[in-house]
Structure formats: C-alpha cells, structure tokens
Amino acid sequence: MRALFLNSLYDPHIGGGAEIILQQTVEGLQKRGMDVMVLATGPEKGLRLDRVNGVPVYRAGLSNLYWHHTQERPGRFTRLAWHIVDRYNARMRRYVREVIARECPDIVICHNLSGWSVSAWDEVKAADLPIVQVLHDMYLLCPRSTMFNQGKTCPQRCGQCQTLRQPHPQASQQVDAVIGVSRFLLDKLTANGYFGLATSHVIYNCSVVPKPTFRCERLPNAPLRFGYMGTLSDNKGVAWLIEEFQAQKGMHAMLYIAGRGQLDYVAHLKRLADPSRVRFIGYQSPQTFYSAIDVAVVPSRWAEPFGMVAVEACAHGVPVIATRMGGLSEIIQDRFNGLLCSPAQPESLGVALRTLHDDKPLRERLAYQARSSVSALLGQDRMLDEYETIIRQTVAKRKARA
Known part of the structure; x- marks a missing residue:
C-alpha cells in the first residue's frame, strides 16, 4: 500500500x-x-x-x-x-x-x-x-x-x-x-x-498525553490560575475572555495566555489586558502549560471543528470552560468535565469563570473526572x-x- x-x-x-x-x-x-x-x-x-x-x-x-x-x-x-x-x-x-x-x-x-x-x-x-x-x-x-x-x-x-x-x-x-x-x-x-x-x-x-506525573501546585492564598492556549485571533475569543475576566471584580485570579497570532492582533490584545492580572507567555508545550494552571478556557466564538486543546486540558486533569460551538460540545460535557457558555450571551463566560473561582468542590470534581472523560481520545x-x-x-x- x-x-x-x-x-x-x-x-x-x-x-x-x-x-x-x-x-x-x-x-x-x-x-x-x-x-x-x-x-x-x-x-x-x-x-x-x-x-x-x-x-x-x-x-x-x-x-x-x-x-x-x-x-x-x-x-x-x-x-x-x-x-x-x-x-x-x-x-x-x-x-x-x-x-x-x-x-x-x-x-x-x-x-x-x-x-x-x-x-x-x-x-x-x-x-x-x-x-x-x-x-x-x-x-x-x-x-x-x-x-x-x-x-x-x-x-x-x-x-x-x-x-x-x-x-x-x-x-x-x-x-x-x-x-x-x-x-x-x-x-x-x-x-x-x-x-x-x-x-x-x-x-x-x-492526543497522546501520558498521565501527568508532575503538577505545579498552587500555593495557599495564591491566585486561581485560568489559562488559554491556542492561536491568538478574533474567532478564538481571546479578547472576549480578557474582557470578561477583567470584569469579574474581587476575583483572586490570574489569566495566562499562551500562543501566537498576527502581530497587529496580538498588540491589540495586549492593549486590552491589565498586565497585573493578565500575562502573555508565548508558546508553551501542553505539558508545561497545563501543569501550571487550574482551569483551561476555550472561548471560541466560531464553530470550532473539534477542539484538541480541550482534549489535552482534560487529559492533564484540568477542567475546561468552553463554548457551545461546533465540535466542542462533543468533548466538554457541562458540569462533568467543565462548564459550557455561549458567545450569544457574552456574560455567560464571566459567570462560568466566577463559578469555578468560587466553587472549589465543583472545580475539584470536574478536575477529577476530566481525564477519564476523554480516555477514548488518548x-x-x-x-x-x-x-x-x-x-x-x-x-x-x-x-x-x-
């Protein structure tokens, strides 16, 4: 053949x-x-x-x-x-x-x-x-x-x-x-x-992801770590994520953004972001990135064909906030391995961020179930x-x- x-x-x-x-x-x-x-x-x-x-x-x-x-x-x-x-x-x-x-x-x-x-x-x-x-x-x-x-x-x-x-x-x-x-x-x-x-x-x-053997555990009283990994573009919803994250007043959390994009659009995102709360960290390997965050966010505003980043996050035991767009809802099950939101309701992303920030038992349950939920895709x-x-x-x- x-x-x-x-x-x-x-x-x-x-x-x-x-x-x-x-x-x-x-x-x-x-x-x-x-x-x-x-x-x-x-x-x-x-x-x-x-x-x-x-x-x-x-x-x-x-x-x-x-x-x-x-x-x-x-x-x-x-x-x-x-x-x-x-x-x-x-x-x-x-x-x-x-x-x-x-x-x-x-x-x-x-x-x-x-x-x-x-x-x-x-x-x-x-x-x-x-x-x-x-x-x-x-x-x-x-x-x-x-x-x-x-x-x-x-x-x-x-x-x-x-x-x-x-x-x-x-x-x-x-x-x-x-x-x-x-x-x-x-x-x-x-x-x-x-x-x-x-x-x-x-x-x-x-996605061939061995079971994680190392995790950068969050220190007591340290901010909750939200993370985005992927292309930095409008259809991926990165600006929406930054705006909704920064709109959550009083939330003890940081947002880490990993990835690359068109230079002019990346400059636009950096102007939106408060550097004390949002950090751009460039290219990261999935292993390095997911071992150092607590919640992954996939805020796609377009009909995502599949969403491998959601699979990889779950495989690393990280719960995912994702949109009900395209193939993402074939991976993320609401309140089983993550939370779902919708670009048609912009505030729904902020609600999901706040929910996982405030509800530690829910966050831990979603993290515990995350890897097994995508085992067939590993x-x-x-x-x-x-x-x-x-x-x-x-x-x-x-x-x-x-």
Whole structure:
C-alpha cells in the first residue's frame, strides 16, 4: 500500500492542529508498514524533496500572490485576490501530477486544501486514483475556513463565499470517502451538498498525553490560575475572555495566555489586558502549560471543528470552560468535565469563570473526572486503526470496480 497525503502545510510549517494530527497519522501508518509520502506547499519556487522523521516530504512553491503561512497580514484586497486564485488554482496541478508520477501511490488522502484548491481533486482523478478527503475546517464553505465575520459566526454563507465556492460541491462528487474530525463538521458539509457519492466517517483526533506525573501546585492564598492556549485571533475569543475576566471584580485570579497570532492582533490584545492580572507567555508545550494552571478556557466564538486543546486540558486533569460551538460540545460535557457558555450571551463566560473561582468542590470534581472523560481520545492506535481501515477499504473498492 502506497499512500500520498496532501495538505496545505507540513512540519516544520505548523498552522494549527491539522498539521499535528496529519504528522501523527503519517508517521504512525509508516511504522505499521505502509509506504507514505507527503505533498505540501512551501515558500520557495519549484518542487523540493526532503525527509521529516524518515517520511518523504515534497514541498511545492505556492503559485499565488503570497505564501499563506506568514505572521504578516496582507491587505484586504490582496487577500481577496489570493482567494480568487485559490478558488481553482490550476497552476498547482502540475505538482500533484509530478509527485504521482514519481511515487505511483495507490490512493491520495487530502487534508487541508488551502493553497492547492479543489484542482487537486481533478488531478488525482485524472490519474485514476481514489480520494479520501479529511475535513479539519470549513474551507470548502468559506475562503477564510471559519464562517466567522465581523465578530460573529455567520448563520449562512454570504454572497462572496457562495461565489468563491460555487463549483465545489459538484467537484466533491469525485471523492470516494470523506472523514470529519467531528460529527458537527461532517454534517455541516454534507448538508451543503458536498460528498454525495462518498462513504462518510467521523474520526476524532487523538492526543497522546501520558498521565501527568508532575503538577505545579498552587500555593495557599495564591491566585486561581485560568489559562488559554491556542492561536491568538478574533474567532478564538481571546479578547472576549480578557474582557470578561477583567470584569469579574474581587476575583483572586490570574489569566495566562499562551500562543501566537498576527502581530497587529496580538498588540491589540495586549492593549486590552491589565498586565497585573493578565500575562502573555508565548508558546508553551501542553505539558508545561497545563501543569501550571487550574482551569483551561476555550472561548471560541466560531464553530470550532473539534477542539484538541480541550482534549489535552482534560487529559492533564484540568477542567475546561468552553463554548457551545461546533465540535466542542462533543468533548466538554457541562458540569462533568467543565462548564459550557455561549458567545450569544457574552456574560455567560464571566459567570462560568466566577463559578469555578468560587466553587472549589465543583472545580475539584470536574478536575477529577476530566481525564477519564476523554480516555477514548488518548490512544493513537484507535485513530490509526480507523484511518488504515478506511484507506484500505477505499482502495479495495476502487480495484473491485476496475
């Protein structure tokens, strides 16, 4: 079995959780004996081959106005022009064609298509190969991948999104199998006319988190430690979190914010924050971060496709305050491993913060139940078993039809 994995980015270029899960999957399947290779975009022209932990990784120079993995935010019209090109970027097909010719895979597993566009599907089908599409976000519905605009989740697609995604549902009928990282995400795409001829599956992402052996215990009379880890962006609700946290007067607590984001937005967040109560600590490993906080907060204002940070927090025995958005409610159960709130009721986040600050028995009960609540998501073998089964079944079906 030879499998080609196609994604927007690959290590060391990490845009988010999709790249981490992809790398775990690729390296895990390779250890099981599958011949794997990766094709991703890169900042340099042409097609280059290197190896990451023994995996062949092709990097194709992106044929668009700029490479999208950058902290510098281009202007509005430049971004729009980029998305117009990305509606169907025929120039990227040549890289798919060349790698297929070199590697002769039996199947292509597509992950994030940003940069490649759905033209990649056409090139794979031109080679008469089966396609598995893994959904990590809402790129196929919205060029920004979020369906989030002007500070709120879009109830339906705007005219611009519909125009830039008009041919995509029909193109998706070429896909043989589709995998959503949450039931929410899979249902969202299929309800919009995608993947009508594909077999449908949900595979929850896994996180390999050993049972914590060390914890920085809070000293007596020390502030309660709330923490946010993730991308610093508007749709992630970081500004909302800062405002609601600072609105809780008399609360003996600190808020620690770990992560990176666009430079101008991070500067905006720092202007909002009271440095005596809110600290920005940059990139942190999950082990370091979750061992040093008491409550994790995932205040997403958009429909989060899954929410691996919520899984990792629970795996470290940390209760989670999360929003009822997207796949998060498939992880966090209200008053079992955390509390749920809603961006539609902004004060609900402040209520949740205050509740876990004031109610120590509740906080301790949620922490005690947190790890067991996500135990099914902590085993990499489960995730690899499911991916391997779908890949092999899809290839077998294609061969049977041939």
